[in-house]
Amino acid sequence: MKFAPTSVNCSPLRIKFLRTDDAKAKLDPALSEGNRHKVHAAPVTAILAYDRGFHRHLPELFPHADAKSWFVGNEPYREETAFRNSSLQGGYFILAARALGLDAGPLSGFDNDMVDGLFFAEGDPDYRSNFLCNLGYGDSSKLYPRSPRLAFEQVCEFL
Ligand SMILES: Cc1cc2nc3c(=O)[nH]c(=O)nc-3n(C[C@H](O)[C@H](O)[C@H](O)COP(=O)(O)O)c2cc1C
Numbered sequence: 001m002k003f004a005p006t007s008v009n010c011s012p013l014r015i016k017f018l019r020t021d022d023a024k025a026k027l028d029p030a031l032s033e034g035n036r037h038k039v040h041a042a043p044v045t046a047i048l049a050y051d052r053g054f055h056r057h058l059p060e061l062f063p064h065a066d067a068k069s070w071f072v073g074n075e076p077y078r079e080e081t082a083f084r085n086s087s088l089q090g091g092y093f094i095l096a097a098r099a100l101g102l103d104a105g106p107l108s109g110f111d112n113d114m115v116d117g118l119f120f121a122e123g124d125p126d127y128r129s130n131f132l133c134n135l136g137y138g139d140s141s142k143l144y145p146r147s148p149r150l151a152f153e154q155v156c157e158f159l
Contacts, residue, residue, distance in 0.1 A: 001096040006085040008070075009061045012054040013089035014127055016047040016119060026118055027132075032109035035132075042105065042134035047119060048093065050086035052078050053126035086130050097135055105134035 006012070018024055024039060027047075031039055039045050055071035055078060071078050090106070097104040108131045120127040 001089065001092040004089070004092040006088060007081060008058060008065075008067045010054045010058065010067075010081060010085055011061060011089070012050040012052075012082040013086040013093070013130075014049045014051050014124070015093075016049070018045045018047065019043070027110075027115065030111045030114035030118065035107050035109045038105060038107065038134055039132070042136045044135040046093070046133045046135060047115060047129055048086065048090045048131055048133060049116075049120065049124075049127045049129045050082040051124075051126050052082050052128060054078070054082055082128075083130065090130060090133070094133065097133075102135050103138040105138070107132040107134065 018027060024045065027039065027045065028036065052075070055068045058068040058071075071081070094104045094106060110129075110132060112129045115129040116127070120129070
């Protein structure tokens with residue numbers, strides 16, 4: 001996950017792993033009703049967020065060009081770049097967890113603004129939540145079977 005690519009190596013994903021009942025209780029009011037029990041049943045819930053100030057790290061992460069200057073004073077470009085690349089990194093995160101044998105349950109059914117206020121407003125005001133991901137070992141007797149996917153021909157076109 002760490003070495004999978006992001007544009008200009010910007011690596012905007014930031015993760016908080018909620019491991020305790022207290023941390024889960026803090027998240028609780030922001031959850032949609034249908035997701036509440038999933039969070040409380042999981043040993044760990046990760047908040048996957050992005051740092052809109054990611055460009056501060058570019059002199060270290062992308063030393064062969066002055067990439068930081070491309071983002072200074074351009075908030076919409078920073079937002080778009082951070083959201084796209086943190087979503088990619090979130091996908092890498094799910095695959096990495098599954099490669100380790102864990103089950104990963106991503107969730108977007110929550111109030112992002114509330115999570116940002118509860119977890120990031122004080123220490124990390126540049127962070128914005130993207131999605132949550134439960135980690136653990138699912139009980140296959142209680143899980144739905146995997147849903148169908150679209151066929152190659154439905155989603156791909158050779159030109
Ligand atoms: C970004 C993202 C957000 C999701 N949000 C929710 C959610 O809020 N609640 C939920 O129960 N499942 C959520 N899911 C799970 C998807 O519904 C699930 O991965 C999809 O239906 C495929 O399921 P399957 O692998 O069991 O076939 C989310 C998945 C992703 C990738």
